[in-house]
Amino acid sequence: MNxxxxxxxxxxxxxxxxxxxxxxxxxxxxxxxxxVMAKAEKDQALITIQAHKNTVAVxxxxxxxxxxxxxxxxxxxxxxxxxxxxxxxxxxxxxTQFQAAGLLYAALxxxx
Amino acid sequence: xxxxxxxxxxxCLSPCASLELSPSLLAALARERGLGLVALTDHNSALNAxxxxxxxxxxxxxxxxxxxxxxxEEVHVLCLFDEPDAALAFGDFLAERLxxxxxxxxxxxxxxxxxxxDNVVDLPQTYFGAALELGFDxxxxxxxxxxALVVPAHIDRPMFGAIAQLGxxxxxxxxxxxxxxxxxPEAARGYTRIRGSDAHYPEHVARRPFGLxxxxxxxxxxxxxxxxxxxxxxxxxxxxxxxxxx
Numbered sequence: 001m002n003x004x005x006x007x008x009x010x011x012x013x014x015x016x017x018x019x020x021x022x023x024x025x026x027x028x029x030x031x032x033x034x035x036v037m038a039k040a041e042k043d044q045a046l047i048t049i050q051a052h053k054n055t056v057a058v059x060x061x062x063x064x065x066x067x068x069x070x071x072x073x074x075x076x077x078x079x080x081x082x083x084x085x086x087x088x089x090x091x092x093x094x095x096t097q098f099q100a101a102g103l104l105y106a107a108l109x110x111x112x
Numbered sequence: 113x114x115x116x117x118x119x120x121x122x123x124c125l126s127p128c129a130s131l132e133l134s135p136s137l138l139a140a141l142a143r144e145r146g147l148g149l150v151a152l153t154d155h156n157s158a159l160n161a162x163x164x165x166x167x168x169x170x171x172x173x174x175x176x177x178x179x180x181x182x183x184x185e186e187v188h189v190l191c192l193f194d195e196p197d198a199a200l201a202f203g204d205f206l207a208e209r210l211x212x213x214x215x216x217x218x219x220x221x222x223x224x225x226x227x228x229x230d231n232v233v234d235l236p237q238t239y240f241g242a243a244l245e246l247g248f249d250x251x252x253x254x255x256x257x258x259x260a261l262v263v264p265a266h267i268d269r270p271m272f273g274a275i276a277q278l279g280x281x282x283x284x285x286x287x288x289x290x291x292x293x294x295x296x297p298e299a300a301r302g303y304t305r306i307r308g309s310d311a312h313y314p315e316h317v318a319r320r321p322f323g324l325x326x327x328x329x330x331x332x333x334x335x336x337x338x339x340x341x342x343x344x345x346x347x348x349x350x351x352x353x354x355x356x357x358x
Contacts, residue, residue, distance in 0.1 A: 031186075031277075032271075032276055032277060033276075033277065033278050033279030034275055034276045034277075034278075034279050035276075036279065037279050050185055050277070050278075051184075051247075052185050052247065052248060052249075052278055052282075053249075053282070054278040054279050054280065054282055057279065057280070058279040061279075073184075074247075076247055076249070076250075078249070
């Protein structure tokens with residue numbers, strides 16, 4: 001499953017679509033960016049409600065494939081701008097982190 | 113002159129603080145324990161600032177009136193003003209951005225607005241411990257725009273500090289940054305570091321003061337603190353910290 005499949009498979013809103021498409025290896029769910037820095041892995045999708053431009057900085061540092069902002073949280077423009085500069089995909093959904101993680105887990109588990 | 117300062121103290125208005133720690137007790141303990149400049153910083157509200165102003169005047173302690181605001185990212189930020197009214201006005205601005213939770217004092221703690229003689233004046237029913245619907249950057253810019261000293265609180269704590277919540281301290285209009293323990297220089301990102309007691313109980317008052325070298329005239333007529341002088345001293349790094357090793 002690629003980054004570009006996220007939108008359709010999980011029913012996400014694409015907020016920042018300028019990214020290099022590549023396969024997703026998994027997901028990580030956390031709202032503490034210090035924890036994301038320590039535990040998330042390259043090419044995972046981050047499932048979070050932490051919508052701040054630092055989310056993008058941490059995503060870049062770790063090499064995350066995408067950021068999925070849950071609970072329809074407002075996403076500041078400077079976060080979207082930073083994501084465009086860094087080529088990080090940003091999606092948003094009204095789902096909770098639990099729901100989004102469940103769908104992503106199932107989608108990845110099916111080998112698609 | 114070297115002034116013993118503490119910019120981070122709660123009162124009985126904070127749901128997580130002791131009901132015993134009234135603004136008048138805070139002012140009295142601050143004087144007893146040798147502080148020269150002390151701030152009241154309850155969570156998301158300044159409703160005890162008027163009582164603190166009266167008590168600090170009575171005790172002869174210089175005061176700042178602040179709020180420890182909790183951003184949407186759950187980063188705590190001290191926003192410090194020179195007048196109770198300015199802090200109250202900022203509190204009104206924040207009140208419009210507080211989510212409405214079902215607030216249960218039994219579970220979450222009491223929030224008492226008191227006068228300078230510890231009489232309970234009000235028990236607000238909005239929970240002040242919640243995260244504001246206001247992002248960290250917007251919060252800092254808004255407070256700074258109103259003339260506040262903006263100090264990200266306990267940036268080294270595992271929760272509610274800028275580094276834990278946001279991975280690292282973003283750039284901002286900070287007068288200083290507060291940490292509980294000494295910080296590696298790169299973590300403070302060039303901002304002046306202070307420490308603070310974050311007092312929630314009487315025994316916490318003055319447990320982590322810092323010294324600030326202030327020029328004559330830092331206290332203006334009527335006991336009002338010259339925020340420009342305080343900001344200047346912080347910017348110039350005129351902070352004196354004790355040896356915190358070991």
